[in-house]
Amino acid sequence: MKDGALTGIRVIDLTTVLMGPLATRMLGDHGADVIRVEPVTGDSTRNGIPHRNPGMSGFSLNLQRNKRSLSLDLKDNRGRQALLDLVETSDVLVTNMRAAALERLGLDAMTINQANPSLIYCRANGFAAEGPYGDKAAYDDAIQAASGLAGLFATTTGRPTYVPAVIADKVTGLHIVQAVMAALLQRYQTGKGQNIEVPMFETMVSFNLVEHLRGAAFEPPEGPFGYERLLSPSRRPYETADGFICLLPYTDQNYEDFFQFIGRPELMSDDRFATHNARVANTSDLYDLIAEAAHSETTGTWIEFCDECSIPAAPVIDLSTFSEDPHLSHVELVQVLEHPTEGEYRYVRDPVLYSENSTGLRRHAPRLGEHSVELLKELGYRDDAISALITEGVVTATP
16 A cells, blocks of 8 residues: 555544544544544443444444554543653644643643644634633534524525534534644644644634625625525425436526426526526526426436536435445445454545545554553553553553
């Protein structure tokens, strides 16, 4: 396997649940030596169900891949010291622990910077620390509500709704990755480490404003807030003769072909639909017209027509049937691999393809403390000292 872009970089993963572990997994996919520091009882996601063996949930198999596990009791001074010893050998620390907890443990940015001034210290939190919400607890649903994402649904469905995915965690996780990579590049240029704060709330508000700031981008506003096409109650998958489909003619040529296909070529001269801006302004009328036409053909017929005319279209599928998709099968996005202790499982590779480096599997998800002894030896701990830490419950080590 080729080296990854981050081969030679050591990352301490002091995170929990999904946002942080996803980000550090991506860094590991790029070749970083990711050390997952977990409490002696393990991260809560380890104990989810279903699982084949305790502490190895299906949730964790892909989220914790390409990592080594070091299990420490950070409330014990010896466990904390082991982490600080690890900090001295590392390039990046990522955490989503709350500021008060980090300060109690003596793991705040100022203390860590003293142990390793060249370290990149990245803390992901719910809200920027300097603001009035700085110490509020935050989970994905709360951020969907606070950022306006849930409220956008009220325009289209009549009531606020959560996206059925932990989208705030995942979007923020992506921002963690790009922030860490940018900081690594800057350190390469300047030799200096730095502290990074990635707040979920601000990240998601920024994410939601990309298209919805719209006319309110001007001061004073030159038009309404929100992208009309996306906020139309009529924007939805359309029911066909045998299922549901996304039909999305977009260009003038797309609409000319579409209107011709449904036997309504005169609509291209209709003032409501003749130009892109006119179609956006009359989105609901347009989408209602498409919905009415969609009933006339099967999903397969629509897809065949749209493919011939380069009109964006896709059948609405049940996500659980992803393995039946011929494209996903061909590109091998999901592969069945053999885990050393958990048997066969589905591995979801990084979707980005590179010509000059690799984001492949380097390590299967580790058991709790699987690498504790190995890592402590790398830090110079003697066998008798490691045995004492294990015996006294400061370290968990899975044989």
